[in-house]
Amino acid sequence: MSGALRNVADFDRAAAAGLRTLYPQRLKILVGSASCGVSLGAPDIEAAARRAIEEFRLDACVCRTGCIGFCAKEPLLDLVLPNGPRISYCHMTPQKTRALLEAYSKDCLKLELALCRFAGEEIVSTGEVHSYPSSPGPLQLIPERSKLDFYRRQKKVILRNCGSIDPRALDETIARGTYRGALRAMTRMTPEAVIDEVSVAGLRGRGGAAFPTGQKWRLAREASADVKYVVCNADEGEPGAYMDRTVLEGDPHAVIEGMLIGSFAIGAAEGFIYVRSEYPLAIEILEHAIDQAEKRGLLGKDIFGTGWSFHVTVRRGAGAYICGEETALIESLEGHSGEPRTRPPYPVTNGLWGKPTVVNNVKTWASVPPIITRGPAWYAGMGTRRTPGTTIFSLEGAVKNAGLVEVPFGISVRDLVYEIGGGLIGDRPLKGLQAGGASRGCLSPSVLDLAIDTEDRENATILMGTGGIIVLDDSACMVDMARFLVGFFLEESCGKCVPCREGTGQMFRILSRICEGHGTMADLALLERLAKSVKSAAVCGMGGMAPGAVLTTLSHFRGEFETHIQEKRCSAGVCRGLVAPGAFDGKFGRHAAKKAKG
């Protein structure tokens, strides 16, 4: 389909076309082809599916889709049955794919390979539900998706279309309500009303700092300047977080629509999306999406006949963690090395080329459109009073159901790890969590019953941060983890200010000393003193937070540091200079587990 989209009638026509490819009247084979699928062989599976279609003369189409979040079960392949439900198959291989399609040609579905079936899919942007035709019989034996532990508590808003649509098909995303929010905002609302709705919904920045988005937009709107910019921060450098990649790879138009609404609200005619260069697939899909949106009049000049113009450019990062900091990102967009600026002035008044600039995270931009289409009350009804809405966590490490989960704020860590995550691999004991980004250090299991939120009130919550939750079992050494995390900051420090550049290096040296068995108790005191000085003296947020990795880990696991120093013993058997119990009795440690398996 082509032709510009200018009004509701155009949208309805495109949506109808999209529905025809979303739910065709023949077998549809969906291959999860985001980076996680590709890394486990999705292209081979797709090729096998195409060969099988030829071989068994099936009336079927193959479609690549994004990630449904269940990375532990990758590679995933879904069958959307004509006049039947959608069934997900997990741990696929080319051989299994061929066998599955061969069985299908003989009217058998190989349900033993199935993960779950979809009874329906909520179209979040409009609130409608697409129900698949239900069929009685053996299909009822496979669990419905919402009955799985992994999905029961989830509420997909940001990931609303990931894993359901072909990210390269604009009509399919329109059939699921994308760009309706922009249409409503730009043709029936004033910019102030848009900002009010975002404020009332209580949306806060999802990048980690949780600044109220409506307030940020209002400040930029009120700043007087001839030119303003909107920027999407997709420089997801935080180790352990990959939700931005998944959104961009699965539903790029959600982000573009959010930016379009934002540009209208603050009065910016130009936007940039700054993506890490480590995400080539996301960049490719995003550029394709922008190209499509321009061709269909959703970007460019005179959008929806309103006279409003908006252009978006994709810029690639070049491998610098610090560029995830908004002022460093702005420096990088301007073509300099990414060294942070001192704030104030803040980017909302003096940003890109000194002009008012709104920098929001991928997840924040993608959260905006449903607020406009379904109203702020609907959005504010999810999550906690302090932080309404949903956010994405990436569960990984020693957890069974590793993957991306989108849940309303306020969920407890225990529910995340043991209910959604299904507990630890091999039911090993939980030793700690590395949650919310490298600067948050490692937390002990004492935090399990705390809720996750954006603000820390009387230690009753743990901070969301960047949303990565790495589950550590007893094969992890916390001194080694602290050393690793500080090493990360040492490597990524831009070198502009002395406390961060030299301080992280000294902390790394002290921790290395402890790991090698040469630590003294005085080192611990020195480490703490040094961490506190770096924290108070560094120029930017990264330097200020880097010592957190040491301080938090030390406060939660002081005993383990002391055993390393006084008894020269590493209970996990990670630190090579020290005595590892696993070396003798074969009961503990990573090596021991391997041995037991083999």
Next chain:
Amino acid sequence: MTPGDGSGSAPIGSVLVLGGGIAGIQASLDLSAAGYRVFLVEESPTIGGGMARLDKTFPTGDCATCIISPKLVGAMRDYNIDVLTMADVTSLSGEAGRFVAEVRMRPRGVISSKCTGCGDCWTICPVRNNAEPPPPFRPDKPLSEADAARLGGILARHEGQPGNILPVLQEIQESYGYLPRFLLEHMACLWGLRPAELLRVGSFYDRFHFEPYGRHLVEICAGTSCHARGSGKLLEKLEKEIGVGAGETDKSRRFTLRTVRCLGLCALSPAMKINGQPFGRVDLDRVPEILEKFA
């Protein structure tokens, strides 16, 4: 230095220090403190040398002025030190312990006893006001025709766009496989930039490299999740298989091995990429089989 043997005369208790930079000043102060008479000879109109022009000193980042200023004042006030500026040593004779030096001082054009440092002479200084700007930077050798066309094409695509340095460097690296230094020098020349500006941007970002990689680039994720799930073991295995350490290229230039901070495949750790193709949940025993696919 050994005292002379023949003449039998005692060594002279004065020392000539040549060069009034921070080293010369410090040497003079130390000698004076040890009781020697010092003649500090400096070619330029002032002592202080290179350090007086610096803001900070490497590697400690200490303030340069704070270090040198007290020493400048000290050297000028010290009764044991005679500072001879605008002076050249024209001849040196004698032997260790008993030298005779001839120092020629050039005229200053200002009566230094009357100078108050008001700076008025600066505005009418014929030398300074007619000074020629330094010649613009010119690369050593000209570009070959093919390179000139290739670079010209890349530059033309980005000419005039604000903030275009990063995209241009990325495109050069894609085209050449690395950032050739001579190309950056020519680019700086064409766009009226200083080469240092480009080198600074190029060296800041981890993805840019000034040396070519091997035929295949192996990137191991060193993110937190991968670290907790054994990326260290994976790196060791790859180092053993390929025979080089992280950040190096093997002799046959088949593989370059490097670590990268998080590939975003955290739920599939340990993860790696070869030539951009991602591999998740890498089993150590499968490593040789994977590498074999990349000849």
